[in-house]
Amino acid sequence: MTSSIRDEFERFFHSNSMVATYKPMFLKALLDLGDFREDEGSQWIEEDGDNLIVDLEFVAARFIYYCHPLYYKFKLKQQFGIMTVLSYKIFEEFDVFNAKNKVSKKEFCKKEYKDARVRLVKDGISKTVFPLLLKDCNIYRPIKKSKTFTFSKDNALYVKQHKNQLTKALNHELSLFLGKFNNSPNIPSKLEEIQKRPNLNKKDSIENIKIQNSKCFYCEKLGKKFAQDHFVPWNYVYLTEKHNMVPACITCNSSKHDSLPSKKFLEKIIERNKKLELSAGYSESSMRSEWENCRLGYHGENKKLWSPKNTIK
Numbered sequence: 001m002t003s004s005i006r007d008e009f010e011r012f013f014h015s016n017s018m019v020a021t022y023k024p025m026f027l028k029a030l031l032d033l034g035d036f037r038e039d040e041g042s043q044w045i046e047e048d049g050d051n052l053i054v055d056l057e058f059v060a061a062r063f064i065y066y067c068h069p070l071y072y073k074f075k076l077k078q079q080f081g082i083m084t085v086l087s088y089k090i091f092e093e094f095d096v097f098n099a100k101n102k103v104s105k106k107e108f109c110k111k112e113y114k115d116a117r118v119r120l121v122k123d124g125i126s127k128t129v130f131p132l133l134l135k136d137c138n139i140y141r142p143i144k145k146s147k148t149f150t151f152s153k154d155n156a157l158y159v160k161q162h163k164n165q166l167t168k169a170l171n172h173e174l175s176l177f178l179g180k181f182n183n184s185p186n187i188p189s190k191l192e193e194i195q196k197r198p199n200l201n202k203k204d205s206i207e208n209i210k211i212q213n214s215k216c217f218y219c220e221k222l223g224k225k226f227a228q229d230h231f232v233p234w235n236y237v238y239l240t241e242k243h244n245m246v247p248a249c250i251t252c253n254s255s256k257h258d259s260l261p262s263k264k265f266l267e268k269i270i271e272r273n274k275k276l277e278l279s280a281g282y283s284e285s286s287m288r289s290e291w292e293n294c295r296l297g298y299h300g301e302n303k304k305l306w307s308p309k310n311t312i313k
Contacts, residue, residue, distance in 0.1 A: 005139050005158045012137035013169060018177050020085060021078050022129035024170040027137065029062035031167060032105070033151050034160025040105040051150040053143070056125055060117040063087050063125070064108045072099040073235050074190050075298050076182045086124035090116045121147055183297045185290075186238040198240045200228045209247045211275055217246035218256070218265065219308040227253040231261060231269050232290050236298040243273050243282045244290075252308050259306035260299035266291050 012027070033052060036042065041062075044055035067087040070076045078085045091097045094116045101107065108117075126147055134140075141150045159166065171191040178187050189195070200208075205228050215222055217229070226247035230237065235258055237244060246269060248256065270284050295301065 005155045008137045008139050009166065009169075013173070015136040017136055018173065020128075021174055021177060022085075022087075022125070023133050023136065024173045024177075025063055025066050025087075026059060026125070026129045026133055028066065028167065028170050029059040030140065030151065031159045031163050031170075032058075032062065034156045034158075034163065037106070039109065041109045043109075048150070050154070051152050052156060054140075054149055054151055056121040056130065056147045056149070057114075057117045059125060060120040061108045061113070062105060063120060064090070064113065064116065065103065065105050067091075068097075068101060068103050068108075069190070070178075072101075074184065075235075076178055076184060076187070076190070078178070079181070086120060090120055093119070183293045184236065189238050197234060200240055200242065200245045204242050204245070205247075207276070208242075208245060211272060212247050215247075216249035216252055217268070217272075218248055218252040218261070219310060221249050221251075223249050225250075229253050229256065231265070232294050233258045233260060233298065236294045237290065241279075241282075242276060243269075243278050243287065246272070255308065256306050260291065260294050262305040262307045263291075265307075 009027075012023070018024070032040070033045075033054065036045070036058075041058040044058040046053040064087070067078075068091070070078070071088050071091050078088060094113075096112050096116065107113075130142065130149075134142075139151070139155055143149055171188060174191055175187040178184075184190075199205075208228070209226055214224070216226065217231075226249060228245050229248035229252075230240070231244050231246050234240075266288065270287055273282070273284075273287065295305070299305070
């Protein structure tokens with residue numbers, strides 16, 4: 001049995017049949033059948049001899065979990081043009097969703113998200129990926145006239161034992177697909193469930209503050225303590241690099257949050273960077289491109305760029 005599921009996954013990875021993110025996301029959800037916690041959807045799992053009987057709400061909760069940061073945090077498109085996948089539409093249709101949701105599998109298994117899960121199953125998963133994925137990866141059996149399927153315990157053991165490798169492979173497929181129509185850097189890292197935000201090292205932080213004469217980069221207010229702010233927002237670049245870090249006072253850092261600074265600050269940081277010793281990969285043109293790509297693909301082409309309300313004159 002285990003060799004069979006291995007062969008099916010290999011067949012999927014060689015199929016080249018992706019037209020949306022549904023298939024790899026469905027498979028990522030199935031990987032949890034080997035080691036899910038009781039508060040992460042156990043109410044949708046029943047044991048039946050050598051098989052598990054799984055309700056599609058188990059899968060839907062995980063679709064929401066995977067898509068929430070892509071939609072709210074990273075603002076990644078999932079299809080070309082103006083078409084929006086259903087897993088994104090539910091965020092717009094149901095008031096229970098917002099950018100401040102606690103993003104966890106446990107959270108999206110709660111009763112308050114039931115209507116969204118049912119909508120996703122009824123109008124999305126059950127009509128598209130659920131029957132179609134079997135052509136590329138035949139590892140479950142739909143139960144007729146229901147929104148359930150069987151998954152063998154042998155298969156559950158296999159996905160538990162190989163979860164890390166399979167997750168990396170599925171995220172690779174997702175990143176390749178999303179990269180076709182998102183001009184966004186570091187997509188593979190944005191798909192990881194555990195996401196760490198590194199700080200700028202102390203030496204470079206001190207140097208950045210010294211160059212600014214202990215003033216906030218944005219409002220130029222004198223200070224003793226500064227936040228090290230990602231000039232082009234962290235959620236877009238998803239890297240902490242010296243050329244993109246500036247000292248910001250608490251007021252500016254809080255006000256700017258995840259916005260892109262106005263063009264006058266782009267010119268200012270380019271001039272500032274001429275005073276820093278930076279990696280060989282940095283250039284003025286790359287800084288301009290990063291700012292412009294963020295404006296178009298993340299901040300919003302028609303959205304007002306950020307500037308501090310008060311500046312020292």
